[in-house]
Amino acid sequence: MNRxxxxxxxxxxxxxxxxxxxxxxxxxxxxxDGWTLSSDPDRxxxxxxNTCAFIASAREEAEAEICRALELKRRGQVGRVVxxxxxxxxxxxxxxxxxxxxxxxxxxxxxxxxxxPGLRLTGKAFAYLKIAExxxxxxxxxAIPLIRGRYRSRPMDAILREARALIRSGCRxxxxxxxxxxxxxxxxxxxxxxxxxxxxxxxxxxxxxxLPGKFWVRVLYSYPSEIDExxxxxxxxxxxxxxxxxxxIQHTVPAVLEKMNRAHAxxxxxxxxxxxxxxxxxxxxxxxxxxxxPGETDLRFTQMLADLKRMQFDHLxxxxxxxxxxxxxxxxxxxxSWAVALRREKAVMDQQSKIWRLKAKRMLGCVYExxxxxxxxxxxxxxxxxxxxxxxxxxxxxxxxSFVHVRLDKTAGFDFYGTxxxxx
Numbered sequence: 001m002n003r004x005x006x007x008x009x010x011x012x013x014x015x016x017x018x019x020x021x022x023x024x025x026x027x028x029x030x031x032x033d034g035w036t037l038s039s040d041p042d043r044x045x046x047x048x049x050n051t052c053a054f055i056a057s058a059r060e061e062a063e064a065e066i067c068r069a070l071e072l073k074r075r076g077q078v079g080r081v082v083x084x085x086x087x088x089x090x091x092x093x094x095x096x097x098x099x100x101x102x103x104x105x106x107x108x109x110x111x112x113x114x115x116x117p118g119l120r121l122t123g124k125a126f127a128y129l130k131i132a133e134x135x136x137x138x139x140x141x142x143a144i145p146l147i148r149g150r151y152r153s154r155p156m157d158a159i160l161r162e163a164r165a166l167i168r169s170g171c172r173x174x175x176x177x178x179x180x181x182x183x184x185x186x187x188x189x190x191x192x193x194x195x196x197x198x199x200x201x202x203x204x205x206x207x208x209x210x211l212p213g214k215f216w217v218r219v220l221y222s223y224p225s226e227i228d229e230x231x232x233x234x235x236x237x238x239x240x241x242x243x244x245x246x247x248x249i250q251h252t253v254p255a256v257l258e259k260m261n262r263a264h265a266x267x268x269x270x271x272x273x274x275x276x277x278x279x280x281x282x283x284x285x286x287x288x289x290x291x292x293x294p295g296e297t298d299l300r301f302t303q304m305l306a307d308l309k310r311m312q313f314d315h316l317x318x319x320x321x322x323x324x325x326x327x328x329x330x331x332x333x334x335x336x337s338w339a340v341a342l343r344r345e346k347a348v349m350d351q352q353s354k355i356w357r358l359k360a361k362r363m364l365g366c367v368y369e370x371x372x373x374x375x376x377x378x379x380x381x382x383x384x385x386x387x388x389x390x391x392x393x394x395x396x397x398x399x400x401x402s403f404v405h406v407r408l409d410k411t412a413g414f415d416f417y418g419t420x421x422x423x424x
Contacts, residue, residue: 004034005034005035005036006033006034006035006036007035007036007044007045007046007079008035008036008037008038008043008044008045008046009027009030009031009035009036009037009038009044009045009046009047009048010037010038010040010041010042010043010044010046010047010048010078011023011027011037011041011047011048011050011121012041012047012048012049012050012065012069013050013121014049014050014051014052014058014061014062014065014085015050015051015052015054015058015085015086016052016054016177017128017175017177017220017385017386018128018130018133018177018178018179019050019051019052019085019086020050020121020122020128021128021130021177022050022084022085022107022108022112023048023050023084023085023121024114024118024119024120024121025108025112025113025114025118025119026048026050026084026112027048027119027121028114028115028118028119029115031119032115032118042072042077042078043072043077043078044078044079045078045079045080046078046079046080046081046082047069047072047073047078047080047081047082048082048084049062049065049066049069049081049082049083049084050084050085051065051066051083051084051085051086051087051088052085052086052087053085053086053087053089053090053091053143053147054086054143054144054147055319055322055324056322057322058086059087062087063087066081066083066087066098066101067098069081069083070098070100070101073100074100080102080103081100081101081102081103082101082102082103082105083095083098083101083103083104083105084103084105084106084107085106085107086106086107086147086148088104088105088106089106089107089147089148090106090143090146090147092104092106107147107148111133111152111154111155111158113158113162114162118165120166120169120171122385123373123374123400124169124170124171124400124401125170125171125172125173125371125372125373125374125400125401126171126172126173126174126175126371126373126385127166127171127173127174127175128175128177129159129162129163129166129174129175129176129177130154130177130178131153131154131159131176131177131178131181131184131201131204132151132152132153132154132178132179132180132181132183132184133148133149133151133152133154133178133179134148134149134150134151134152134179135148135150135151135179135180136150136151136180136183136186137180137223137261137262138261139250139260139261139262140259140260140261140327140328140329140332141250141260141290141293141321141323141324141327141329142324142327143324143325143326143327144179146326146327148179151179151180151183151186151187152187153183153184153185153186153187153188156199156203156204156207159204159208160207160208160211163208163211164211167211167212167213167215170401171215171401172214172215172216172371172401172402172403173215173216173217173218173242173371173373173379173385174208174215174216174217174218175218175220175384175385176205176217176218176219176220177220177221178221179221180221180223180226181201181219181220181221181222182201182222182223182226182227182228182231183201183223183226184199184200184201184204185198185199185200185201185203185204186200200230201219201230201231202228202230202231202233202234205217205219205231205234205238205241206234206238208240209234209238209239209240209241211240214403215240216240216241216242216371216381217238217240217241217242218242218244218381218384219231219242219244219245219246220246220384221246221247221248222245222246222247223247223265224247224248224249224265224268224269224272225264225265225267225268227245227247227268227272227276232276232279232280235280235283236279236280242381243280243282243283243284243381244283244284244285244286244381244382244384245276245283245284245285245286246286246287246384247272247276247285247286247287248287248288248289249265249268249269249272249287249288249289250262250269250288250289250290251269251289251290251293251296251304252269252270252289252303252304252307252308253296253300253303253304253307254266255295255300256293256295256296256300256304257269259293259294259295259329259332260290260293260329261328270307272285272311273285273311273312273313274311284314284315284381284382285311285313285314285315286313286314286315286316286317286384286387286388287311287313287315287316287317288316288317288318288319289304289308289316289317289318289348290318290319290320290321291318291319291320291321291341291342291344291345291348292320292321292335292336292337292338292340292341292342292344292345293321293329293335294329294332294333294334294335295332295334296336296344301344304348305347305348305351308348308351308352309351309355312355312359313352313355314356314359314382315356315384315387315388315414316348316349316352316355317387318345318348318349318352319345320338320341320342320344320345321335321341323335356414357411360411360416361411363408363416364408364409364410364411365407365408365409366407366408367405367406367407367408367421368380368381368382368405368406368408369381369403369404369405369406369424370391370403370404370405370406370418370424371401371402371403372393372398372399372400372401372402372403372404373385373390373400374400375396375397375400376392376393376394376395376396376398377390377391377392377393378390378391378393378398378404378406378418379391380406388414389413389414389415389416390415390416391406391408391415391416391417391418392412392415392416392417392418393406393418393419393420394417394418394419394420395419395420398420402423402424403423403424404420404421404422404423404424405420405421405422405423405424406418406419406420406421407419407421
């Protein structure tokens with residue numbers, strides 16, 4: 001017998017995948033309790049705006065979406081407006097600036113465990129599996145510790161329980177996310193490798209690898225100096241491991257990294273690509289760099305540009321530094337102008353575009369395994385969700401969630417067009 005719906009909810013998800021997991025869990029509980037997802041994203045009894053506040057552009061986007069939700073409420077299209085996530089967590093007193101918001105709530109205080117099986121906003125084929133919360137690094141540019149707090153690892157049993165449920169529901173790619181996945185278990189005690197009983201990331205990954213079925217496990221975000229032998233051995237030998245590393249180096253010049261409070265990662269930031277490729281030649285490497293941080297002179301920027309050209313990352317993102325309230329970087333002198341930071345950001349991306357075009361050209365005509373994530377859309381191991389492009393398929397009828405062999409026919413920006421050669 002169907003229960004009467006308590007009402008409809010509409011969701012606005014801003015920011016990173018970790019933030020999206022929080023919204024997914026919250027909305028999943030509401031659905032289990034009798035609420036219904038609205039068929040119209042702009043009409044609902046309750047609209048939840050899940051916000052980001054990491055950098056200035058994210059705050060501006062959050063504020064715009066809050067104002068848009070309040071306008072929909074004024075028109076009578078939305079009943080109540082709930083603002084959640086990083087923005088209210090960081091700015092709890094700004095609720096007065098948005099009269100009409102019915103609930104103003106920050107990030108979950110404890111582990112917000114999903115109801116299993118639960119709501120999945122990513123669709124059938126893939127999911128984000130959150131394994132930790134917070135960060136114990138203190139990079140001088142970053143506000144995440146101010147928003148998310150200290151590092152807390154999620155219990156392994158809960159992670160495995162969710163992973164099993166996801167795979168049973170048809171999920172074929174588990175994307176491991178956290179502010180710093182490499183430090184999983186650091187708060188549990190002595191690691192197993194040193195005679196203790198506390199698991200670390202490699203222990204968790206091997207447990208995931210033992211789960212039945214055909215699926216991928218991809219780890220998103222790896223702090224440069226924390227990529228260790230245990231992790232690389234798992235990646236080389238585990239049957240479900242995706243040979244892909246996202247390792248944001250932020251910069252390559254020691255003087256700038258020291259100002260970023262990443263001095264302990266200097267050597268890794270300058271040589272990580274060569275080190276990893278020596279062990280796993282077929283690896284796909286993604287990185288992120290920042291331009292315009294205090295202390296970045298013309299000479300130091302030129303050095304970073306040369307280092308990036310030498311390391312030949314497969315995928316790369318760049319962004320201009322914006323000083324964040326409450327961080328050490330915001331008080332530092334010697335910051336290049338915003339115009340200079342933007343010009344340098346463009347120079348990095350222009351260089352990366354040339355690198356990408358050469359890499360992509362060599363891939364044309366080759367056949368790769370890919371996961372169909374939507375009708376007519378697939379991703380290879382070398383393509384992480386949301387950031388690395390996709391493969392557009394001529395055959396729209398291939399089942400979502402299936403693995404196929406795809407021949408790459410042509411490029412379109414950072415995407416490919418491909419032909420399905422058969423099942424994988």
